[in-house]
Amino acid sequence: MAALAGIPGDDELGLGPNERRRIGTAAAFAREVLAPGAAQWEAARALPREVVSLAAEAGLGGLLAPVEVGGGGIGVVAMARVMEELARVDLAFAFVLVVHNNLVGAIARRGADHQRAALLGPMIAGERLGAFLLTEPTGGSDAAALRTTAAPDHDGRGWQLDGDKSWITNAAHADVLAVYAQTDAYAGWRGIAAFLVEADRPGVVRTDPYAMLGAHAMGAGGFGFRAVRLGEDDLFVPVGHGFRAAMEGIDAARAVVAAMCSAMLADALERAVAHTRRRAAFAQTVADFQGVQWMLADVATDLVAARRLAYDAAQAVQHGAPGASVAAAHAKKFATRVALDGIAQCMAVMGADGLRQDHPLARHFAAAKVASYLDGATEIQNVVIARSLFRDRPEAQAAEA
Ligand SMILES: Cc1cc2nc3c(=O)[nH]c(=O)nc-3n(C[C@H](O)[C@H](O)[C@H](O)COP(=O)(O)OP(=O)(O)OC[C@H]3O[C@@H](n4cnc5c(N)ncnc54)[C@H](O)[C@@H]3O)c2cc1C
Incomplete structure (x- = not known):
């Protein structure tokens, strides 16, 4: 948008040639695959699995x-x-790829050799889709209070996994599940480990x-x-490191959701x-009303800031x-809030046409609401920000010492 001075361009962001190429790929994919399909997938309440394969074939899988x-x-x-290029057309599909790519990145970084050898190729190629399983029916914000258990076998050679996970992106199609579970009822976050489990394993x-x-x-x-029977080979993140590992990519994910x-x-x-x-009303265009211009001017300001x-x-x-965690919390809180408000304003100036499904505003509006829960609800961003206000102050540190 040329009119929006202040929006950082790719030159300002210090991107390399490979990165620019991937952004170009995403823009073309959004135009050619997402734009013709997104409204239809929303109406059907289902994403065809082959769209993920197409994205991976284009180079967006790893x-x-x-x-x-x-x-x-x-x-x-x-x-x-x-993800900005994809979300401009379909945030829901973009988030499918965020979750998958984050897991592929985590397996590349911290997976054991046999896990990297077995999973990276098929996941990067889009033959196998990943999911991240932390949230449970009893709650998502208090991520350390897991009730899913991984009980060690008596011979110390494996585990038994029991429990339920809810609100899992890619649950419809996922093949590779990164499951976070408690190994010791008395250990709190120190007892959490993570396992890589195939979705077709008996008991899943x-x-x-x-x-x-x-x-x-x-x-x-x-x-x-x-x-569900698990072997030592299925252990992804050792006991004691699971909670930190789950939180490892969360700042990046929050910045990405903000974008x-x-x-x-x-x-x-x-x-x-x-x-x-x-559109005309009262013998002029709707855009000629200063009230409408100012509404959209406020949206533009929020957009630049977000x-x-x-x-x-x-x-x-x-x-x-x-301070990266605090920056990510500010960004995610602000962007989800102004997206929800601003998209509603944009719909309002379009009159009843703003409600129609033959343009994507209603889809964007719903997605902005959904985004406010992803990677921690808005209140949890405030917990991070408030902690920095109080705990990081010298007088607070002195009091805690
Ligand atoms: C579409 C969608 C996809 C998702 N995908 C995934 C996924 O792939 N993997 C995954 O593990 N999770 C996923 N989530 C779960 C998401 O991370 C949780 O919804 C989120 O963390 C909030 O948890 P909750 O919904 O259980 O709310 P709760 O924890 O029950 O919280 C209820 C309300 O209380 C507020 N609250 C909680 N604690 C505090 C506090 N300390 N101070 C003030 N307010 C507080 C919350 O902000 C919220 O408003 C997804 C969620 C959605 C909606």
């Missing part, structure tokens, strides 16, 4: 894995740009995806684990500007800057 293993080798900032039960407000392409649903919400807002604003210029915060956070996370 973005965070190193080039040496066939991945994209891109950083957090470029990941945000790639996939529940039907949820009917939600929107964003059905995410295929969000649940899994049950009924006396994705900015993308939906940018699309809504462009469509609202175009519509109000065409995108700035998103990319400041992505840069901070990528460079491991102190």
Whole structure:
């Protein structure tokens, strides 16, 4: 959007040629595959599995894995740009790829040799889809309070997995499940480990995806684990490190979701500007009313701010800057909030046409609401921000010492 001075361009973001190529690929994929399909998938409340394969064939299946293993080798900032291109058309599909790519990246980084050998190739190629299973029916915000158990066998050679997971993106199609479980009822976060479990293993039960407000392409649903036998080979993150590992990529994910919400807002604003210029009322165009112009001017200000915060956070996370977690929390809280408000304003200036499903604003609106829960609800972002206000202050540190 040329009119929006202040939005960082790719030159400002310090992206390399490989990263720019992937962003171009994402933009073409959004145009050629997502734009013709997204509304239909939402109406059907299901994403055809082959769309994931097409995305992986285009090179979007292993973005965070190193080039040496066939991945994209891109950083957090470029990941945000790639997902921004996709989310501008369909946030739900973009999030399918966020979750899959994050897991592929984690397996490349911390997986055992046999796990890397077995999984990276098929996952990068899109033959196998990943999911991240932390949230449970009893709660998602208090991520350390897991009730899913992995009980060690008496001979110390394996585990038995029991419990339920809910609100899992890609539940509809996932093949590789990263399951976080408690190994010791008395150990709290120190007892959490993670396992890589095939979705077709005996005892794994996939529940039907949820009917939600929107964003059905995410295929969000649940899994049950009924006396699932696990071997030592299935251990992904050792006991004691599971909680930290689950939180490891969360700052990056929050910055990426912030960029994705900015993308939906940018699309809504462009469509609202175009519509109000065409539409007439009281012998002038709707765009001629100063009240309408000012509404959209406020949306534009929020958009510039949201995108700035998103990319400041992505840069901070990528460079491991102190305060990156707080930057990501600010970015995610602000972007989801202004996307929800701003898309509603854009719909309002379009009159009743704003409600119609032959343009994507209603889909964006629902997706912005859904996004406010992803990678921690808005209140949890405030917990992170408030902690920095109070705990990081010298007088608070002195009091705690
Ligand atoms: C479409 C979708 C896809 C998802 N995908 C995944 C996934 O792939 N993997 C996964 O593991 N999870 C996933 N989630 C779960 C998501 O991370 C949780 O919904 C989120 O963490 C909130 O948990 P909850 O819904 O259980 O809310 P609860 O934890 O029950 O919280 C209820 C309310 O209380 C508030 N609250 C909780 N604690 C505090 C506090 N300390 N201070 C103030 N307010 C508080 C919350 O913000 C919320 O508003 C997904 C969620 C959705 C909606």
